[in-house]
Amino acid sequence: MKKRFQLIFILLIILGLGGCEKTQTPPASTEQSLSPTPSGASDASDESNESPMSTYKSILENKTQILSVDANKELNISQLNQAVSDDESVKVVVSKFAIVDLDNDDMEEIVLWLRVNDNDDYGFEVLRYKDGVVYGYTLSYRSFMDLKDDGTFSYSSGAMDYGFGRMEFTDSSYTIDKISYCESSEASDNEQEISYYVNQESATEEDFLAAINKQSEKTGITWYDYNDENIETLLSE
Numbered sequence: 001m002k003k004r005f006q007l008i009f010i011l012l013i014i015l016g017l018g019g020c021e022k023t024q025t026p027p028a029s030t031e032q033s034l035s036p037t038p039s040g041a042s043d044a045s046d047e048s049n050e051s052p053m054s055t056y057k058s059i060l061e062n063k064t065q066i067l068s069v070d071a072n073k074e075l076n077i078s079q080l081n082q083a084v085s086d087d088e089s090v091k092v093v094v095s096k097f098a099i100v101d102l103d104n105d106d107m108e109e110i111v112l113w114l115r116v117n118d119n120d121d122y123g124f125e126v127l128r129y130k131d132g133v134v135y136g137y138t139l140s141y142r143s144f145m146d147l148k149d150d151g152t153f154s155y156s157s158g159a160m161d162y163g164f165g166r167m168e169f170t171d172s173s174y175t176i177d178k179i180s181y182c183e184s185s186e187a188s189d190n191e192q193e194i195s196y197y198v199n200q201e202s203a204t205e206e207d208f209l210a211a212i213n214k215q216s217e218k219t220g221i222t223w224y225d226y227n228d229e230n231i232e233t234l235l236s237e
Contacts (some may be wrong), residue, residue: 052129056110057235059127059134060097060226066127066136069172075136077112080125083138084116092116094125096223099234102126102151102167109167111147113223114138128169137174148218152179160184160194164215180211 050058058064065074076083081092096113103109109128116122123140146154146164152201155176156162163181167174180198182205187193196208203211224230 018072050132051237053109053235053237055129055134056127057231060094060110060231061228064134066134068136068138070136071139080136080138082208083125083136084114084122090116094226095120097230098147098221098223099152100147100149100221102128103169104151104166110169111221112226126167126174127168130169130171135169135171137169143176144150145170145215147221148215149221150218152215152218154215158184160192163197164212180208180215182208 026150055064059066059077062077065076067073068075068080070083073082077094079159081088081090084090084092093115094112095115097200098111098113099108100111101108102111107129109126112125112127114122114125121141123138124144126137126139126144128135128137142157143155144153145156152164152166154162154219160182160185162176165178165181168177178197179200180203182194185193185195194205196203196205198207198211224234
């Protein structure tokens, strides 16, 4: 009887340990991405099968969506008006595109030149490929002017607040890595004070203007008309 009781007791201990192990097993994760992921470009199998250029090509052919940072949702290229404005009557047309490495990471981006209603120089949509996802960033014309083939560009936010720089990206935003620029501020006597920088170091106005002139002499990016022939020729691998 005593042995029988000990056997039953041992069985209960074993079953109890098994139950503890089950309760310690973590449940399946319910965490979701804060932003949607463009279809056809999210999982590892797609990433291995689709190169950046073939993904860009599919987007420009209106077959694949981008993740618009400004609209915070997936959009086809024919829906870029939603990245520009909440007004459904606004019409956005891509007139040109360029291929360039904007952030100097050896991965090329696509820049779309946007015509909004009757404004041919409204701005741009930058398409950036990362980990199988293409993000879209909408830029105004004054914040992204005179793009050069080395990826640098000019920007202006005022008469004495301008310069040139390069893009730096995050998934949700971008910043301009300023290279040579001037900035205005208010001095203690309420007069405007201008500071000049060349290669991110304090400089004289003369040196700053020389750097601006040198930048303007760089070779500009090549813009291609947005049409089926150019998409097929330039983005096919």
